[in-house]
Amino acid sequence: MIDVAIVGAGFAGLGAAVRLREAGVSNLVIFERANDLGGTWRDNVYPGCRCDVASNLYSFSFAPNPDWSNTYSYQPEIWRYLRDVAAANDLDALIRYGHAVTDVAFDESTSLWRLTTSRGPVLARAVVLAVGALAEPRRPDIAGLESFAGPVLHTASWDAAVEFGGRRVGVIGTGASAIQVVPHLAATAKRLSIFQRTPPWILPHEGHRVPARTRWLYRHLPGPQRLARLRYYLRRELLVLGFVKNPQRMSVGERQALEFLADQIPDPHLRARLTPTYRMGCKRVLLSNDYYPALRRDSVAVITEPIERVVPEGIRTSDGAVHPLDVLVLATGFRVTDHPMGALVRGRAGATVGEALSGDLAHYLGTSFPGFPNLYMLAGPNTGLGHSSIIYMIESQLNYVVDAISIALTRRLLVEPTALAARHWTARVRDQLSSTIWATGCSSWYLTESGLNTTIWPDFTFRFRRATRGFRLRDHRLTPAGQGSVER
Ligand code: NAP
Numbered sequence: 001m002i003d004v005a006i007v008g009a010g011f012a013g014l015g016a017a018v019r020l021r022e023a024g025v026s027n028l029v030i031f032e033r034a035n036d037l038g039g040t041w042r043d044n045v046y047p048g049c050r051c052d053v054a055s056n057l058y059s060f061s062f063a064p065n066p067d068w069s070n071t072y073s074y075q076p077e078i079w080r081y082l083r084d085v086a087a088a089n090d091l092d093a094l095i096r097y098g099h100a101v102t103d104v105a106f107d108e109s110t111s112l113w114r115l116t117t118s119r120g121p122v123l124a125r126a127v128v129l130a131v132g133a134l135a136e137p138r139r140p141d142i143a144g145l146e147s148f149a150g151p152v153l154h155t156a157s158w159d160a161a162v163e164f165g166g167r168r169v170g171v172i173g174t175g176a177s178a179i180q181v182v183p184h185l186a187a188t189a190k191r192l193s194i195f196q197r198t199p200p201w202i203l204p205h206e207g208h209r210v211p212a213r214t215r216w217l218y219r220h221l222p223g224p225q226r227l228a229r230l231r232y233y234l235r236r237e238l239l240v241l242g243f244v245k246n247p248q249r250m251s252v253g254e255r256q257a258l259e260f261l262a263d264q265i266p267d268p269h270l271r272a273r274l275t276p277t278y279r280m281g282c283k284r285v286l287l288s289n290d291y292y293p294a295l296r297r298d299s300v301a302v303i304t305e306p307i308e309r310v311v312p313e314g315i316r317t318s319d320g321a322v323h324p325l326d327v328l329v330l331a332t333g334f335r336v337t338d339h340p341m342g343a344l345v346r347g348r349a350g351a352t353v354g355e356a357l358s359g360d361l362a363h364y365l366g367t368s369f370p371g372f373p374n375l376y377m378l379a380g381p382n383t384g385l386g387h388s389s390i391i392y393m394i395e396s397q398l399n400y401v402v403d404a405i406s407i408a409l410t411r412r413l414l415v416e417p418t419a420l421a422a423r424h425w426t427a428r429v430r431d432q433l434s435s436t437i438w439a440t441g442c443s444s445w446y447l448t449e450s451g452l453n454t455t456i457w458p459d460f461t462f463r464f465r466r467a468t469r470g471f472r473l474r475d476h477r478l479t480p481a482g483q484g485s486v487e488r
Pocket residue numbers: 050051052053134140141142155172173174175176177178180195196197198284307331332333334443444445
């Protein structure tokens with residue numbers, strides 16, 4: 001039996017292991033379905049993959065990296081960073097690779113969590129779900145997709161062996177992943193057809209190489225990098241004034257983006273098709289300097305006619321045209337509000353964590369759920385951000401999680417939020433969401449099928465940090481753990 005089972009060895013799982021060990025919890029195991037760590041930064045290896053949050057902030061506060069070569073790192077460097085963090089903290093020995101967790105159920109009779117893994121069952125006193133919101137590729141529900149004669153790749157499960165040179169390539173989607181991969185495909189494909197349903201808002205990317213002298217400074221003095229992190233953090237927090245407090249303020253960014261579009265796309269017909277018709281920020285704001293230039297190539301077409309179906313030789317759009325393709329790239333995002341892991345985690349009364357992701361179960365701090373004693377979810381419901389670093393949110397959650405688990409383990413207790421505390425928290429978040437940019441009428445992966453926003457934290461992140469600081473006894477129900485949890 002183990003004290004803490006962590007599911008997932010990405011940013012959240014590794015961070016949880018470091019923080020729990022620091023707090024004296026040593027009997028913990030990380031179950032990882034793949035054969036390497038890194039989560040979404042291991043899986044998203046499509047060309048051009050990069051983080052749109054600056055690396056000084058998109059990194060653990062306890063593990064600054066003075067060696068970032070770019071202010072906004074590319075995937076290989078972020079993945080390497082995670083492997084370095086794991087090595088520096090001796091985490092590899094804790095990770096059981098190739099262990100897919102297929103079921104997590106609370107056993108009332110023993111007060112333990114039973115995890116079923118692809119390599120056998122496990123019992124644990126506490127569970128930390130660190131499975132990531134952006135972990136499960138979403139294949140679009142488009143008729144005929146299976147009939148396509150050529151290779152079909154999703155950006156989040158890339159196949160580097162597929163050749164694009166000299167071929168006719170189709171990309172479905174124009175979100176954050178698409179705009180990064182398109183310039184690379186445009187440079188090699190014979191013809192690139194981009195199937196756009198909704199044009200994104202795009203701003204110039206400010207990322208650049210970090211000069212060697214800055215890296216030297218970061219390596220030898222802790223102050224300057226901390227200051228750079230703080231400056232960037234504060235700058236991003238200002239965006240809350242538009243996203244949350246007064247969406248009208250987004251018109252400033254909209255003007256900048258429209259000027260950028262006008263500079264980059266001289267053709268008025270193409271420009272019209274690339275002009276968004278919803279408020280900036282309602283979907284994620286994208287950053288790119290090379291997406292629009294890629295669309296100017298003669299070999300690239302932006303197709304806005306809705307897709308009717310996929311046929312073996314390409315894509316048929318609703319005007320009856322068949323766009324011939326050799327390779328199809330799905331840049332169609334992730335299963336977030338219907339994350340498959342949600343249905344596999346069952347608490348006391350048979351409720352599932354998936355119900356919290358779909359809005360049917362109240363959550364406390366986006367982290368714990370009534371009826372799920374000693375179980376915590378990192379990057380859980382309403383902890384996602386449109387403006388800053390999810391790592392900051394995960395570290396905030398860990399302040400609460402580490403305290404709660406320490407109390408449960410040392411006092412042999414089952415700890416869970418009260419239904420009242422969870423209802424209050426969830427109601428407060430939903431109330432705040434109702435007047436934000438995300439409620440201005442666009443569709444996005446932030447919303448459930450019924451239109452509920454179960455993904456975004458609608459406030460300054462320092463308010464979330466304050467709410468997750470430590471453990472509030474009055475918000476929790478503590479009961480003695482049963483027999484199973486008492487024996488060691
Ligand atoms: P996404 O933002 O969900 O975009 C999916 C795209 O596919 C959208 O353009 C969507 O159109 C389109 N689509 C989905 N189903 C479709 C269908 N049936 N027919 C036609 N089009 C369809 O996914 P993503 O680009 O992978 O990004 C997801 C999130 O990952 C981002 O918001 C971001 O948080 C993160 N990410 C970040 C970075 C970065 O840091 N730069 C890079 C990649 C990903 P609609 O807009 O019309 O729905």
